[in-house]
Amino acid sequence: MQAAFKRLSTWLFQLRGPERGEVVLVQRRIFILPTRAGVVFAFVLMLMLTGSINYQLSLGFILTFLLAGVGISAMIHTFRNLAGLHVGAAKTASVFAGETARFGVSLRNPTRTPRYSVALTRDKVGSDVVDIPAEGDAIATAAVPAARRGRLSPGRLTLYTRFPVGLYYAWSYVELDTHCLVYPRPAPAGLPLPPLQPSGAEGAGHGQGHDDFAGLREYRPGDSLRHVAWKTAAREQVLLTKQFSGLAPSQLWLSLDLVPERLGLEEKLSRLTRWVLDAHAGSIAYGLKLPQATIDIGSGVAHRDRCLEALALV
Amino acid sequence: MRERLDLRDTVWLTASVFLVAAPHVERLPSWVSLLAGMLIVWRLYLARSKRELPHRALLVVIVAGVTAGVYLQYATLFGRDAGVALIVVMLALKLLEMRTVRDATLLIFLAYFLVITNFLYSQTLPTALYMLACVWFITAGMIGINFSRAPRSVGPQLRTSGVLLLQATPLMLVLFVLFPRVEGPLWGMPTDAQRGSTGLSDTMAPGSLSQLTLSDAVAFRVAFKSPVPELRRLYWRGPVLWDYDGRTWRAPRARYARPSYNTEFYPVDYTVTVEPHGKVWLFALDLPGRLPPRALATTDFQLVSAEPVTTRVRYEMTSFLDYTYGINESEDVLQRNLALPEGYNPRTLALASRLKRQHGSDQAVMQAAFAMFGSQGFTYTLAPPRLGENSVDEFLFDTRSGFCEHYSSAFVVLMRAAGIPARVVTGYLGGETNPIGDYVIVRQADAHAWAEVWLRGRGWVRADPTAAVSPARVEQGIGATGAASALPLFMHDNPVLRRMRLTWDSVANTWNQWVLGYTAERQRTLLSRVGLDDATWRTLAGLLLAATGLIVLVLALVTLRRLRVRVHDPVSRAYLAFCAKLARRGLARDAAEGPLTYADRVTKVRPDLGTAVGDFVALYVALRYGDEPGEDNVGRLRRLARDFQP
Numbered sequence: 032m033q034a035a036f037k038r039l040s041t042w043l044f045q046l047r048g049p050e051r052g053e054v055v056l057v058q059r060r061i062f063i064l065p066t067r068a069g070v071v072f073a074f075v076l077m078l079m080l081t082g083s084i085n086y087q088l089s090l091g092f093i094l095t096f097l098l099a100g101v102g103i104s105a106m107i108h109t110f111r112n113l114a115g116l117h118v119g120a121a122k123t124a125s126v127f128a129g130e131t132a133r134f135g136v137s138l139r140n141p142t143r144t145p146r147y148s149v150a151l152t153r154d155k156v157g158s159d160v161v162d163i164p165a166e167g168d169a170i171a172t173a174a175v176p177a178a179r180r181g182r183l184s185p186g187r188l189t190l191y192t193r194f195p196v197g198l199y200y201a202w203s204y205v206e207l208d209t210h211c212l213v214y215p216r217p218a219p220a221g222l223p224l225p226p227l228q229p230s231g232a233e234g235a236g237h238g239q240g241h242d243d244f245a246g247l248r249e250y251r252p253g254d255s256l257r258h259v260a261w262k263t264a265a266r267e268q269v270l271l272t273k274q275f276s277g278l279a280p281s282q283l284w285l286s287l288d289l290v291p292e293r294l295g296l297e298e299k300l301s302r303l304t305r306w307v308l309d310a311h312a313g314s315i316a317y318g319l320k321l322p323q324a325t326i327d328i329g330s331g332v333a334h335r336d337r338c339l340e341a342l343a344l345v
Numbered sequence: 346m347r348e349r350l351d352l353r354d355t356v357w358l359t360a361s362v363f364l365v366a367a368p369h370v371e372r373l374p375s376w377v378s379l380l381a382g383m384l385i386v387w388r389l390y391l392a393r394s395k396r397e398l399p400h401r402a403l404l405v406v407i408v409a410g411v412t413a414g415v416y417l418q419y420a421t422l423f424g425r426d427a428g429v430a431l432i433v434v435m436l437a438l439k440l441l442e443m444r445t446v447r448d449a450t451l452l453i454f455l456a457y458f459l460v461i462t463n464f465l466y467s468q469t470l471p472t473a474l475y476m477l478a479c480v481w482f483i484t485a486g487m488i489g490i491n492f493s494r495a496p497r498s499v500g501p502q503l504r505t506s507g508v509l510l511l512q513a514t515p516l517m518l519v520l521f522v523l524f525p526r527v528e529g530p531l532w533g534m535p536t537d538a539q540r541g542s543t544g545l546s547d548t549m550a551p552g553s554l555s556q557l558t559l560s561d562a563v564a565f566r567v568a569f570k571s572p573v574p575e576l577r578r579l580y581w582r583g584p585v586l587w588d589y590d591g592r593t594w595r596a597p598r599a600r601y602a603r604p605s606y607n608t609e610f611y612p613v614d615y616t617v618t619v620e621p622h623g624k625v626w627l628f629a630l631d632l633p634g635r636l637p638p639r640a641l642a643t644t645d646f647q648l649v650s651a652e653p654v655t656t657r658v659r660y661e662m663t664s665f666l667d668y669t670y671g672i673n674e675s676e677d678v679l680q681r682n683l684a685l686p687e688g689y690n691p692r693t694l695a696l697a698s699r700l701k702r703q704h705g706s707d708q709a710v711m712q713a714a715f716a717m718f719g720s721q722g723f724t725y726t727l728a729p730p731r732l733g734e735n736s737v738d739e740f741l742f743d744t745r746s747g748f749c750e751h752y753s754s755a756f757v758v759l760m761r762a763a764g765i766p767a768r769v770v771t772g773y774l775g776g777e778t779n780p781i782g783d784y785v786i787v788r789q790a791d792a793h794a795w796a797e798v799w800l801r802g803r804g805w806v807r808a809d810p811t812a813a814v815s816p817a818r819v820e821q822g823i824g825a826t827g828a829a830s831a832l833p834l835f836m837h838d839n840p841v842l843r844r845m846r847l848t849w850d851s852v853a854n855t856w857n858q859w860v861l862g863y864t865a866e867r868q869r870t871l872l873s874r875v876g877l878d879d880a881t882w883r884t885l886a887g888l889l890l891a892a893t894g895l896i897v898l899v900l901a902l903v904t905l906r907r908l909r910v911r912v913h914d915p916v917s918r919a920y921l922a923f924c925a926k927l928a929r930r931g932l933a934r935d936a937a938e939g940p941l942t943y944a945d946r947v948t949k950v951r952p953d954l955g956t957a958v959g960d961f962v963a964l965y966v967a968l969r970y971g972d973e974p975g976e977d978n979v980g981r982l983r984r985l986a987r988d989f990q991p
Contacts, residue, residue, distance in 0.1 A: 143907060
């Protein structure tokens, strides 16, 4: 019975699994039903018709029929508000497990009719409402709770609208072939970092450190923003990074072995995630050794994200 | 979508309620209007100052108070006036608990409903236009609350509302014409549904007709099938008054046997459309020769409808302007038409016996009375002096100025005193021909009273003493008499005003006949004219469904046409046309396919197209990705696309 119902709705709503590229909302993909307000409206019209018949009100008939016409025409307008939209995946920021992923969905309107109040939702509880100008586009986001680390797909999203009069609900199901990364949930803050190891051969003598200011060099992507000489930047209009000299920096190799054996894999990954974040915040150069991959010592945002991605996909 | 309303929506909806309720103000008790106005102002103040709406308990108290007040005012909560008063106040109160989009939607539906209550009072063309504007405004308000964020201007809102209403019009027309009409109400109408209409009553006292004469309201309109008779022959017969108590004339209650009559001369055929007046009479030219549907004729040839005329009534009529009737009138009737109250008007009684002595025959007495009215300084005026107890005496011997009701009343008393059976006939005299719509308008201002006397061997004969005093009234209508200065401006003979008035009345008449008067009978006539005789409601329903389906289809096509994508770039347009031609041959381009890959694939399948496809794609790629587009190359590409024949 349940299976039959599922087959029926699959056929009726044209559910076909994730689709690549842009999805065009053609007529066959849009469904429409009256809202509760629409049903009440019909009831009010019946009342007005009865009154018009009883009081022989010619203008009452005209008003009732005119509003009935508005009701019919509104159906077409509500349908049109979705029809012909191009739906595609837009950039989605990675999140940590336990957070909510916000999937960006780009809505492109190649037609000359502006679209108002088009809503995107996944769970029918919260929705993001956007207007899409004629021959323009807009980004709507769908909130999807990210419970587990790994790749997260948005699943079946619903685009819907009640514009212009709220008497009808037109909707379309879209399943985009896109995903976002969910990093492991970081262990609670306050976990001490594993002991640092002095770096290799050139470890002795003067090199880059954190203690004494040694001069400025041009900013390179990946440099910590804490080391940007903001005052100079304001004056000179260029970004410069402060360089420090001091003791040779220590380095940190993170691996599953550093975590007590008794913990499960997820717990271990949680701790590693926490350490990656702390090491990044503390501007400590670190590397990551995982069974599948090894990421060499490094620092900066890009490095951190590479490490987090590796942790997410273990 | 959006839960809460913003200031803009609140103001818009409050204005909608105000606009729809405004015409009711003149009909509502002043306290109701005042209260509703205060509630509206309060709501605007709360919205402006972003304060909390009043507590529900307070609103419940107000509802209870208003309901009690309305009950005290009307002694009922139902019926037209009480119902409208309640709806108006409830709508204003609903404004005070309007917080969410859902509240607003309900308010909008109530506002639509309030529009229809206005039609219970007035269905004129100006009312219709005003209410159409209101519906446009309300619908725009409904669109406003469905915007996710307030639009920067009112343009999109008003435009969409207008488009919806325009697109609704064809369906409205089809439904209006084809929706099966039912005759008569489904249930009893509240008795106050037609109050306050003006018209003749079944009594006549000094002053009652002259009051009526000040009204420009249309009594009825007549479209003649035969040539229009002269103005002076247009005596529209209304209530016939027999009984006199010294001041007031009344119609008889008792029904007598119908007298015989024979008609000479040719009949006049015409159609009468009577405006609702709340009484039972229907009007016809003296003397009606047939009965309207659901009506009967009394012994004195009044047409009486089975129910009060509360809606516009239209009927076909035939009259005989030359007739004899009542030659063999029963003694009972004659006696009753000789009766005079005891002890009134001694001077008139003396005059009557003198006339009788001097002239002998009834006919001669009548002539003498006419001569007296014509020669002894009687004047015709709309503003006669007040009369005392012996009103006929004072009128005939002292004041000598009066209106038709004075003349007819005095004449009938004089005749009865001289032993000649006589009675008062009220109705209308004349009318105005409207050349624009080719019909005659009879207004309340044309109200008239004349007399009927019974002469042996001739039966009942019409005698109009006003004609002796003011021939112009009979010949040319009331606007031509000396009394005209007391009449409102509209009755004066100003050619420009007259032209405007007639044009407007012609429009109003068309409106009445085709919109307001579109009844079950009209529908039958219209449908049989297009070959649908005896259309059952089954046929009508089928026809309705088919027409509705067709309209929806056309609407959908027109509306969705706007979704076709316009490609601005001529190069892309040419490429798309090229691809579309190949797609029709089953060689559709894959979404991910570039032009060169596509061309390769096409050439493999259809080697015969090789050169054409190769040339086109090479030029397209050069234009798209090369350095020098060049206007003439664009033109060449377009030509290639046009001439491409896969």
